[in-house]
Amino acid sequence: MPSTGAPPGAPTLAAPDATADPGAARPPRRLGASAATAVLVPLLAVSVLLAIGLGSAGVAPADTLRYLWAGLTGGTIRADEVPTYQIVWQLRTPRVLLAAVVGAGLGAVGVAVQAMVRNPLADPYVLGVSSGASVGAVAVGVFGLLSALGVYAVSAGAFAGALAATLLVHLLARSPLGTTPLRLVLTGVALSFGFQAVMSAIIYFTPSGEATSAVLFWSMGGFGAATWGVLPPVAATVVAGALVLRALGRPLDALALGDESAASLGVDPTRVRRVLFGLTALMTGAMVAVSGAVGFVGLVVPHVVRILVGAGHRRVLAVAPLVGAVFMVWADLAARGLVAPRELPLGTITALVGVPVFIVLLRRRGYLFGSR
Amino acid sequence: MDLRLDGVTVEAAGRTLVHDLSLDVPDGGVVGLVGPNGSGKSTALRCVYRALRPTRGAVLLGGTDTTALSLRDSARSVAALTQENGGELDFTVAETVALGRTPHLRGNAPLSARERGLCRDAMERMDVAHLADRGVLTLSGGERQRVLVARCLVQEPEVLVLDEPTNHLDVRHQVGLLSLLRATGLTVLLVLHDLNLAAAVCDRIGVLEHGRLVAAGTPTDILTAPLVKRVFGVDAEVVAHPRTGDPQLLYTVRP
Numbered sequence: 001m002p003s004t005g006a007p008p009g010a011p012t013l014a015a016p017d018a019t020a021d022p023g024a025a026r027p028p029r030r031l032g033a034s035a036a037t038a039v040l041v042p043l044l045a046v047s048v049l050l051a052i053g054l055g056s057a058g059v060a061p062a063d064t065l066r067y068l069w070a071g072l073t074g075g076t077i078r079a080d081e082v083p084t085y086q087i088v089w090q091l092r093t094p095r096v097l098l099a100a101v102v103g104a105g106l107g108a109v110g111v112a113v114q115a116m117v118r119n120p121l122a123d124p125y126v127l128g129v130s131s132g133a134s135v136g137a138v139a140v141g142v143f144g145l146l147s148a149l150g151v152y153a154v155s156a157g158a159f160a161g162a163l164a165a166t167l168l169v170h171l172l173a174r175s176p177l178g179t180t181p182l183r184l185v186l187t188g189v190a191l192s193f194g195f196q197a198v199m200s201a202i203i204y205f206t207p208s209g210e211a212t213s214a215v216l217f218w219s220m221g222g223f224g225a226a227t228w229g230v231l232p233p234v235a236a237t238v239v240a241g242a243l244v245l246r247a248l249g250r251p252l253d254a255l256a257l258g259d260e261s262a263a264s265l266g267v268d269p270t271r272v273r274r275v276l277f278g279l280t281a282l283m284t285g286a287m288v289a290v291s292g293a294v295g296f297v298g299l300v301v302p303h304v305v306r307i308l309v310g311a312g313h314r315r316v317l318a319v320a321p322l323v324g325a326v327f328m329v330w331a332d333l334a335a336r337g338l339v340a341p342r343e344l345p346l347g348t349i350t351a352l353v354g355v356p357v358f359i360v361l362l363r364r365r366g367y368l369f370g371s372r
Numbered sequence: 373m374d375l376r377l378d379g380v381t382v383e384a385a386g387r388t389l390v391h392d393l394s395l396d397v398p399d400g401g402v403v404g405l406v407g408p409n410g411s412g413k414s415t416a417l418r419c420v421y422r423a424l425r426p427t428r429g430a431v432l433l434g435g436t437d438t439t440a441l442s443l444r445d446s447a448r449s450v451a452a453l454t455q456e457n458g459g460e461l462d463f464t465v466a467e468t469v470a471l472g473r474t475p476h477l478r479g480n481a482p483l484s485a486r487e488r489g490l491c492r493d494a495m496e497r498m499d500v501a502h503l504a505d506r507g508v509l510t511l512s513g514g515e516r517q518r519v520l521v522a523r524c525l526v527q528e529p530e531v532l533v534l535d536e537p538t539n540h541l542d543v544r545h546q547v548g549l550l551s552l553l554r555a556t557g558l559t560v561l562l563v564l565h566d567l568n569l570a571a572a573v574c575d576r577i578g579v580l581e582h583g584r585l586v587a588a589g590t591p592t593d594i595l596t597a598p599l600v601k602r603v604f605g606v607d608a609e610v611v612a613h614p615r616t617g618d619p620q621l622l623y624t625v626r627p
Binding site (some may be wrong): 118246247250251253254256257258260261263265267268306310312314 | 418421422423442444445446447448450451452454455456459462464467468471472474475477479480507527533
């Protein structure tokens with residue numbers, strides 16, 4: 001065997017006939033993040049434009065652009081165009097933008113949560129954020145809390161409920177040996193059931209149909225309540241959060257190797273996990289507060305993106321928000337367009353599309369997550 | 373850079389896993405820890421690569437208590453092969469190896485040309501260059517182990533800590549890896565189950581039993597039939613290697 005007799009000055013495990021590939025150390029790309037971005041950014045822009053134009057009152061893209069320009073710059077339009085302009089500028093634009101923001105946020109948070117708890121089945125709601133938000137929102141609605149906040153009371157209640165729930169999960173999941181990923185997931189899942197029970201109890205003792213429809217909204221999600229007023233806080237939170245997550249790309253890679261390997265690479269797993277926890281709770285709370293818990297996007301998008309660009313978090317976190325945004329814009333369009341004038345709960349669309357996509361991806365050869 | 377464990381004690385959940393362990397690894401020396409399953413070998417190593425903080429005692433790196441260093445600073449000096457086998461995400465081999473540069477890089481900064489060269493060299497030395505674009509989850513256990521050692525080399529450490537590095541490796545790669553460890557000139561602390569390999573590669577061997585260091589010395593001093601019988605409960609003949617003189621154990625398997 002060759003290696004035993006190798007001169008000590010040039011030790012190598014390679015057999016002498018092993019030819020080294022000169023390009024081997026180049027970062028391999030299934031698809032470059034820049035290539036994916038170059039496709040996805042224009043696609044998102046076109047999707048947003050089309051989604052704003054499409055609907056019960058169709059508007060041509062050129063007119064849509066003109067209305068948007070008028071809305072942005074305060075320009076003038078003809079008097080007979082005012083009703084259409086109102087629909088485009090006051091209703092659809094904030095709605096489509098909110099869909100894009102929430103889709104982007106769920107994509108990024110899904111990646112972060114799966115890395116944080118090291119579990120491919122995790123989604124942004126696994127740590128009790130959405131059920132906590134539902135309890136907060138329903139409690140505010142039923143008991144008339146936070147009435148000083150006016151129309152934002154329910155959103156504020158949902159946000160507070162989301163943060164309270166994640167804080168509770170975090171505290172309960174702690175142990176003297178640190179917060180292990182599995183303990184986090186199990187605590188989150190258990191408490192989610194608890195919060196749902198609390199919500200059911202509130203609904204049960206509240207004899208009003210309004211509460212029931214509120215539950216449907218919080219558990220299926222939707223952008224019907226979008227206004228220009230709710231957009232800035234959630235957009236700012238999501239964009240800032242997604243940028244911070246992206247900057248954590250390499251620590252996330254290290255964390256994915258295991259807590260001990262991360263520590264040996266100089267990355268404190270407990271600290272990274274704490275940052276991720278706070279960040280994802282804030283982002284998810286802000287999103288759930290305005291749009292309810294839209295399912296499947298945060299679960300499926302990370303997997304789709306890993307298949308497209310590989311597992312490296314720097315690339316995944318650059319691409320996942322774009323994929324999430326594009327997907328959500330079209331899902332929302334389907335939700336309000338398929339059975340117009342009625343509106344399907346958004347969660348049905350994301351699940352009806354997301355489930356088959358997920359199954360197909362999992363059956364694909366060559367996509368591995370965890371043990372074979 | 374020399375490594376010293378000074379009275380390291382680790383207690384967890386009411387049990388003492390490592391008890392007052394003191395051990396010196398001189399600069400450029402190769403020291404092995406051996407012992408039965410559950411004797412505290414991996415726990416002791418965890419304290420060195422900072423995955424665990426000793427309850428009492430200290431790990432000194434070139435005379436500096438590692439708790440005084442940031443995790444990042446000690447990771448620039450100490451690389452570790454842990455028992456974790458590479459996680460659950462299907463990173464490519466090249467990506468995994470490149471993560472060895474993590475303690476040297478700020479945030480998402482890309483690898484420099486020199487660092488890409490380091491990765492290439494490490495992959496060639498560990499005979500995994502031809503796997504560079506493969507996903508780590510598609511590799512065999514031994515291939516993955518070699519990828520993780522390559523990651524350690526890329527870290528450009530002064531101290532290497534290896535927890536059962538020969539796990540899953542075929543004989544050629546076992547012998548190759550240990551020859552390479554000797555040739556790097558790095559300070560090495562490693563856990564080995566194969567006492568014959570330990571005798572061949574180590575300057576000194578420490579024997580752990582129930583978390584206590586029960587013997588330490590040169591392979592010839594340590595690997596004696598009575599000690600192997602007492603610590604491992606195994607009958608073995610000890611013979612000198614005909615070429616190197618290292619003690620080698622011959623076991624008898626009876627039906």
